[in-house]
Amino acid sequence: MSVSPVPAVDLGVFVERLRASGCVFAEDEAELIVGTARDAAEVAAMVEQRVAGLPLEYVVGWASFCGLRIGVDAGVFIPRRRTEFLVAEAVKVTAPRDVVVDLGCGSGALGAAVAAEREVSLYAADIEPAAVRCARRNLAPYGGTVYGGDLFAALPARLRGAVDVLLANVPYVPTDEIRLLPPEARLYEPHVTLDGGPDGLATLRRVAAGAVEWLAPGGHLFVEMSEWQAPVAHAVMTECGLDAEIVTDDDLGATVVHGIRPGAGRAAGTRGG
Structure with missing residues (x-):
């Protein structure tokens, strides 16, 4: 089974950017974003959305719930x-x-x-x-x-x-x-x-x-x-x-x-x- 390559990015830079904006779990969020994005440019865009305050689930387009990956669009209630x-x-x-x-x-x-x-x-x-x-x-x-x-x-x-x-x-x-x-x-x-x-x-x-x-x-x-x-x-x-x-x-x-x-x-x- 083929696995999509992880975008070539400096994860530490994005972790620091997220942490500076107040994200408590900056490392975890950065890894989720990198694992979801298709390329480095999309990683950067997602990080900026998160820094601006957009909920992480809207940024990556999904939420983890009961072991499932549930698609979540902007404007839809995020499962807790x-x-x-x-x-x-x-x-x-x-x-x-x-x-x-x-x-x-x-x-x-x-x-x-x-x-x-x-x-x-x-x-x-x-x-x-x-x-x-x-x-x-x-x-x-x-x-x-x-x-x-x-x-x-x-x-x-x-x-x-x-x-x-x-x-x-x-x-x-x-x-x-x-x-x-x-x-x-x-x-x-x-x-x-x-x-x-x-x-x-x-x-x-x-x-x-x-x-x-x-x-x-x-x-x-x-x-x-x-x-x-x-x-x-x-x-x-x-x-x-x-x-x-x-x-x-x-x-x-x-x-x-x-x-x-x-x-x-x-x-x-x-x-x-």
């Missing part, structure tokens, strides 16, 4: 490492041939990661056209179908009451706190992918309200929240008719709220291996 915990929890209850929906999918990273572990019928939706285009590329290897539109309204009616696993990494940053986010998120990622309304739970409330109608009996909903928001999200799911639990991962600093539609469906309330 902590969200790998949500995927791990979802995989536990996902069986072959399950109907899996990645709602508000962004790049489609969650759906791709679950489909890489289980052979499923995969669907996704996002309101942002750039995200839809990006997710279609990322989910094509898994036979995934991506729709454009607002949450459940984007999905075909035939999925109503048939979804086994619903992944919904919806915005949960309170509006007034967006200004406190790191510049890479605040300045470059679309605010619609970050802004969760006054308390950060506006979109979650909409998802929870529709989940009982769209989930199959025994179907699962997974959302990511901050630790302080999780009890409120748990209460929202319960009020909407779901059985709910909060699960955490201290190593990743991740909190997931897991809802289950009551009923006699496959693996209702159980966790598989």
Whole structure:
């Protein structure tokens, strides 16, 4: 198997350029850029983009997520490492041939990661056209179908009451706190992918309200929240008719709220291996 040659560059020069601009992991970033670029000129251009503040994932065009290389276009939400915990929890209850929906999918990273572990019928939706285009590329290897539109309204009616696993990494940053986010998120990622309304739970409330109608009996909903928001999200799911639990991962600093539609469906309330 042939390997593309690494561009002939002085890596140290670029490391110093990145470090001077404030990049904490300058060596790692320089190596990623060199490994992605096609020639020395492109390396230099990518380094300048990074120095100017563009997120590294936009510079190289991909993000590492659950061991996968997920394509990420400018203007599309960048998958976070902590969200790998949500995927791990979802995989536990996902069986072959399950109907899996990645709602508000962004790049489609969650759906791709679950489909890489289980052979499923995969669907996704996002309101942002750039995200839809990006997710279609990322989910094509898994036979995934991506729709454009607002949450459940984007999905075909035939999925109503048939979804086994619903992944919904919806915005949960309170509006007034967006200004406190790191510049890479605040300045470059679309605010619609970050802004969760006054308390950060506006979109979650909409998802929870529709989940009982769209989930199959025994179907699962997974959302990511901050630790302080999780009890409120748990209460929202319960009020909407779901059985709910909060699960955490201290190593990743991740909190997931897991809802289950009551009923006699496959693996209702159980966790598989």
